[in-house]
Amino acid sequence: MNPPAEHTPEMVRQAADAITAARPSYVELITFYAHIFAAQEDARLRIRLPAIHLSDELIRIKHREKLPLVMTSEMVIDPQASENLLKELCRITADCGSELAGAAQVLCGQSSKARALFGPFLEAQESDVLAGAEEMGVEPKTLAFFLYHSLRPSLCTCAAQLAEYLDPSSSGEQGYCPVCGSPPAIAWLEGEGQRYLFCSFCWHKWPVNRAQCPFCGSREQQGLLYLYSEEEREYRVDACESCRTYIKTVDTRVLGRPAYPPLEQIASLHLDLKAVEAGYHAGVPTVLPV
Ligand SMILES: [Zn+2]
Ligand SMILES: [Zn+2]
Structure with missing residues (x-):
């Protein structure tokens, strides 16, 4: 069972409408990202992840040393749901006519190649991602954008599952994520x-x-x-x-x-x-x- 998602696609759209009403200069940017985030919250409903089990001994050490529960490379993902989302995000980007539209079209046709890079991206194997970008004919930072945003629903779901292992008596001093260690x-x-x-x-x-x-x-x-x-x-x-x-x-x-x-x-x-x-x-x- 996935933990209940805190946000729905509708909540994303409402938040975006409220921002653009208050700050018209952000309309284009927020409209684009609202589509991306709404698609992610929608995809989150279909994410299926293998359970991550952390042993009692490991948890004791993590709590004692105030260490994050996992490294980002240890987080689990749903590759199929992420590939489906990648294609959806490419479609959204192409439809928005954004600067990334061309790259999105190129990537959409090579989603299985992009899928093979989910693992290297999580493991920060930069040379693999760079080689993949060159092979697919897209800018590395554009590829990284699509890889990360395709994985984000899996990462959020994985974090919500792992959060069960967190120390409830935490001191509130941790400036890094207690789940994955990121800032x-x-x-x-x-x-x-x-x-x-x-x-x-x-x-x-x-x-x-x-x-x-x-x-x-x-x-x-x-x-x-x-x-x-x-x-x-x-x-x-x-x-x-x-x-x-x-x-x-x-x-x-x-x-x-x-x-x-x-x-x-x-x-x-x-x-x-x-x-x-x-x-x-x-x-x-x-x-x-x-
Ligand atoms: Zn400081
Ligand atoms: Zn984190």
Whole structure:
């Protein structure tokens, strides 16, 4: 059984509509990504994964040493569902007439070759992915975009299954994903001000201390800054003087509209510009191929 998905395609579309109503300059970008994310949430319903069993002894060590449960290369995927999604994402991209439309058409006809690269991509075997890109006639970063987004529903599902093994008494100090060890993409404030981070790879959500840099662990109150504007009280940038790194934060308590974390990451690109201008660098850069 798959764990219940937190988001539905309809929720993605509602979140996208709310963003584009508030920020018309994002219409093209958000419309494209809303199609991609909605297709992923739809695909998630059909993902079938082999169970991953972690032994009690291994779990004890992971909890004691505060290690992530697995490496990204150990995550399991549904190759058939991912290949089907790859073809769907190629169709969406071609229909949107985006800059990637040509590459999408090329890839769509070679989905079985792309499928053979799911494993090397997860294992970060860059030379295999580069060779595959050359053979298929697409840019490596374009291929990586399609491979990752075809795998994302599997990765989210795998992370949700693995989350059962997490230490419920975690200290809230982990600045990396407790499931796969990747850095956070975006932060969320909820309820009484509880802060959560979302993994940039498997999108697992985990609670963390509010006043602590996720990247260097600094708790120096004077060194943790917030950049924000009065017109956008739902967004802010949390920057750290110690490591000069920032993460964007969405305050869902003042958002007043449906939200989907990967869309918010894209809809706040103007904050990345502000933070970079102010001399900080992103913990995880929001790199978009389009
Ligand atoms: Zn993760
Ligand atoms: Zn820091």
